[in-house]
Amino acid sequence: MSDDSSCPVSWHYWGNSCYKITETRFSWSDARDECRNLGGVLGVPSSYQENEFILLQLSQTKGMVWIDCNDLEVEGIWKCREGKVEVAYRNWYPGEPNNVGDEDCAVLAKGWWGSEGQCDLEEGIGKCRAGNVEVACRNWAAALFQACQCYTFMYDDSSCPESWHYWGNSCYKITEAAFSWADARDECRNLGGVLGAPSSDQENEFIAQFIPLDGAAVWIDCNDIEVEGRWKCREGNVEVAYTNWYPGEPNSKGDEDCAFMLMRLGEHQWHDVSCRILKRAICEMAGRPVLHV
Structure with a gap:
């Protein structure tokens, strides 16, 4: 059987994967790297049910999370992935993504997806400190939380x-x-x-x-x-x-x-x-x- 005991402490099980919303705040690219450091990937919902599950975890922190969805390669062509797998599901808030202020990365908040400010910021734009991690960001709220989905499974x-x-x-x-x-x-x-x-x-x-x-x-x-x-x-x-x-x-x-x-x-x-x-x-x-x- 698979349940929360299948996951490390503070991670939550759903759909054969384990999920964690980190306590530390990051820019989008740093959030993606952090998830890799934890043995997983930056998550993105691939169904309404998964979106609702992540939203349930997010409601406990009252914030928003980065998801692995961006148009960094080609403006206006959004690519959303779970690891290397392209995800067809979308749940954009009406009018999103609108690319206001060069918004190239996506967040999940209150169940909807929205585009947010630059993912990787140039020096001099501003810095926000989250614990011992210094995070460069234009929109501090956009870097408030991030979701990591980890599924590094081994058998022994x-x-x-x-x-x-x-x-x-x-x-x-x-x-x-x-x-x-x-x-x-x-x-x-x-x-x-x-x-x-x-x-x-x-x-x-x-x-x-x-x-x-x-x-x-x-x-x-x-x-x-x-x-x-x-x-x-x-x-x-x-x-x-x-x-x-x-x-x-x-x-x-x-x-x-x-x-x-x-x-x-x-x-x-x-x-x-x-x-x-x-x-x-x-x-x-x-x-x-x-x-x-």
Whole structure:
């Protein structure tokens, strides 16, 4: 699940991104640089819903924020971006942008967008101090606040719950208890995941390293319960083409309809067996991206 806990302290989560209105005031270009320093980008709403979310954060500070929207390259052609992605959404106040006084950068205030004074000011125009940062500005109010949108996501073991292990954008866990195949599948669902089934040699190797002892085995989501001899292997609802059967397997001796991975002398191949036998299970869930600033 993603919520405010997905973001650093003082950042707020919405739409798979984290947002922060900085306390320090900047010119437009310095605001953009500051957001980059924080690991993100200067934000710009790409929908009415995002605009409203930023406005909600802004209402707590009673100010206005710079957004990444400008006509610096060509006068009158406004480019609005989220990182390097062009944003088609606009929410200009009626009559804006009007370019009064060479207004080349955009702010968000009271839900509307407006064009404001020069983004990068020449020396001698005037300076306003915000904390320990000296900000050159013509229109002090325009530099009052700025919005940063940060989405520098990384995956590692911290993407997974405790005692789960990260690999290939997923988290894996071998259960402590042993279950029948059907109960193993239910247990993985109860843990928030699915009964796993390797889809490559690399994934098979990764799972094998967590099988605790030589001779130990774990259930995988591979069976021919529906049609005898037609084995279906899945990761969640996705059919897996990869298999790693031990030579001569599956042989279906004694109504063997479910598959397990066996660790034996460094080998970790698949066997079929009765679904009623008790074995531990390999559970898999999607990893959660963790925000790093």
